[in-house]
Amino acid sequence: xxxxxxxxxxxxxxxxxxxxxxxxxxxxxxxxxxxxxxxxxxxxxxxxxxxxxxxxxxxxxxxxxxxxxxxxxxxxxxxxxxxxxxxxxxxxxxxxxxxxxxxxxxxxxxxxxxxxxxxxxxxxxxxxxxxxxxxxxxxxxxxxxxxxxxxxxxxxxxxxxxxxxxxxxxxxxxxxxxxxxxxxxxxxxxxxxxxxxxx
Amino acid sequence: xxxxxxxxxxxxxxxxxxxxxxxxxxxxxxxxxxxxxxxxxxxxxxxxxxxxxxxxxxxxxxxxxxxxxxxxxxxxxxxxxxxxxxxxxxxxxxxxxxxxxxxxxxxxxxxxxxxxxxxxxxxxxxxxxxxxxxxxxxxxx
Numbered sequence: 001x002x003x004x005x006x007x008x009x010x011x012x013x014x015x016x017x018x019x020x021x022x023x024x025x026x027x028x029x030x031x032x033x034x035x036x037x038x039x040x041x042x043x044x045x046x047x048x049x050x051x052x053x054x055x056x057x058x059x060x061x062x063x064x065x066x067x068x069x070x071x072x073x074x075x076x077x078x079x080x081x082x083x084x085x086x087x088x089x090x091x092x093x094x095x096x097x098x099x100x101x102x103x104x105x106x107x108x109x110x111x112x113x114x115x116x117x118x119x120x121x122x123x124x125x126x127x128x129x130x131x132x133x134x135x136x137x138x139x140x141x142x143x144x145x146x147x148x149x150x151x152x153x154x155x156x157x158x159x160x161x162x163x164x165x166x167x168x169x170x171x172x173x174x175x176x177x178x179x180x181x182x183x184x185x186x187x188x189x190x191x192x193x194x195x196x197x198x199x
Numbered sequence: 200x201x202x203x204x205x206x207x208x209x210x211x212x213x214x215x216x217x218x219x220x221x222x223x224x225x226x227x228x229x230x231x232x233x234x235x236x237x238x239x240x241x242x243x244x245x246x247x248x249x250x251x252x253x254x255x256x257x258x259x260x261x262x263x264x265x266x267x268x269x270x271x272x273x274x275x276x277x278x279x280x281x282x283x284x285x286x287x288x289x290x291x292x293x294x295x296x297x298x299x300x301x302x303x304x305x306x307x308x309x310x311x312x313x314x315x316x317x318x319x320x321x322x323x324x325x326x327x328x329x330x331x332x333x334x335x336x337x338x339x340x
Binding site for chain 1: 213247253260261
């Protein structure tokens with residue numbers, strides 16, 4: 001399983017792309033080595049990403065594996081294959097959501113607490129609607145931590161893209177305390193939105 | 200921070216939170232993940248089964264696609280080789296006809312007494328075939 005520090009996100013790891021990619025044989029071998037635990041983690045993550053798409057359980061994972069095996073998307077050598085599949089699933093899910101929105105012409109309820117928002121197929125309208133949806137979700141998350149000052153501050157710092165030392169300094173916490181806080185916030189958010197917040 | 204112009208600040212903020220949630224799923228103890236999924240009315244063993252099946256399907260699909268692409272390349276190469284051979288053959292036939300070495304030429308022509316009507320016909324046919332093949336080659340380029 002990948003070694004992930006609390007404030008070193010998956011996107012960060014993939015973003016620091018180095019030279020060299022896995023060959024098709026190496027990619028196949030890496031996928032063959034996925035354990036049951038890896039598969040369960042991937043399926044749990046897929047569950048969060050399926051919302052807002054017209055895909056079913058297993059489809060996103062299948063598509064990501066096919067594209068990786070085909071070489072449409074190449075896995076950098078320094079990135080664990082499981083992390084690469086996750087990012088590929090996110091990318092496919094994001095594009096699929098965009099397509100579904102355009103096809104539907106859009107009339108989407110945000111969640112049971114929100115008003116019904118109606119948009120069109122115009123890219124600007126869709127962007128505005130996405131922003132409104134994101135704002136509503138963020139507000140709900142912030143409200144869930146209304147009695148937790150550190151958690152609120154952490155969410156704000158993440159919004160300002162603070163990580164590592166900057167984050168510790170901004171929150172005035174040691175690494176162990178920060179790790180615990182991050183874990184607490186992530187888990188609460190996950191329980192609030194077990195299938196993701198995309199609509 | 201926002202490296203995707205189609206994403207807005209709030210979406211970007213949510214994506215950062217989502218990064219963390221996903222990292223947490225990747226790092227959490229397996230027993231805990233199983234328990235959470237069961238709480239969410241999911242069957243972990245079924246999810247693993249689906250994942251394993253999808254992996255096999257993906258590998259089969261990619262293998263079939265690669266095989267099909269390989270066959271198409273082989274057929275294209277074969278067709279291309281066949282054309283070259285035909286062109287070479289026609290050129291050879293033409294050169295032989297022109298030089299009088301062709302078995303198809305009349306004895307009189309081979310003995311240097313000029314081309315018979317049949318020799319001329321063979322020569323014209325070879326030239327026509329050569330032109331046709333060369334024209335085909337040019338069009339394909």
